[in-house]
Amino acid sequence: MKPLKTMLLLIAASVIAATAAQAAPFQNGSFEDGPGPVKSGNSAAWVTTLGVxxxxxxxxxxGSGDIDYMDTDFWQAAAGxxxxxxxxxxxxxxxxxxxxVAGASYTVTFSLAGNxxxxAPATKTLRVAATGGPATDYSVTPxxxxxxxxxxxxxxxxFTASGSSTTLSFTSLAASNSGPALDDVRVVAGVTGTPALSAPTLSTWAMLGLVALLVGIALRKRRVTG
Ligand SMILES: [Ca+2]
Ligand SMILES: [Ca+2]
Known part of the structure; x- marks a missing residue:
């Protein structure tokens, strides 16, 4: 096999591998994809408790304890x-x-209220943490x-990402059945509102640009030497 063809195949394989290595984009921040139940008249339960x-x-x-999955007919959702x-x-x-993307900064915006x-407790506290970021507490008195x-x-x-994937967590510090309420979690890269999804897309484009550059160099070299 010619060196140029071999090189192109190796580059193509690395681009595909890098794309496949992505874990998953952030999803379901508004918690709309859940267990239901889909409300049907007055007979459906409006709250579903989800445990470990x-x-x-x-x-x-x-990750620990349990949470209540609320329907907006029980209490008003922030979104959906x-x-x-x-x-x-x-x-x-x-x-x-x-x-x-390792080294990139991200902003998480979420809607907070309280049961x-x-x-008790009168003031409900929610702890937010991300891999490599600080644990930060948010309190609300409803x-x-x-x-x-x-x-x-x-x-x-x-937070600033420390790797190619990040784990974001929300923890209630209200040790009772009445906690902080959470909805509409959004994650964006940087401070300009660029969707987090665009970061791996950008890196893919950068790799494709590199492929084009290397092909150009190889073809130019070929013309010169051939
Ligand atoms: Ca929602
Ligand atoms: Ca509860």
């Missing part, structure tokens, strides 16, 4: 139809691992709020 090992919340794992009480019957943790049922007036407010958390 439950895989029904797409993209997310339940569903949100979470991060304390199900006890404090819970959820986590998701997704593609990142308004009046249960006094005066109700299921139809949740008082959702956006919060932001930033």
């Amino acid at each position: 090992g439950d895989t029904r919340l797409a993209g997310w794992t339940i 139809q569903h949100s979470l009480d991060m304390s199900g019957t006890q404090a819970g943790t959820i986590a998701q691992t997704f593609d990142t 308004p049922d009046g249960g 006094s005066g709020n109700s299921t139809s007036n949740m008082g959702w407010a956006d919060q932001t958390y930033s």
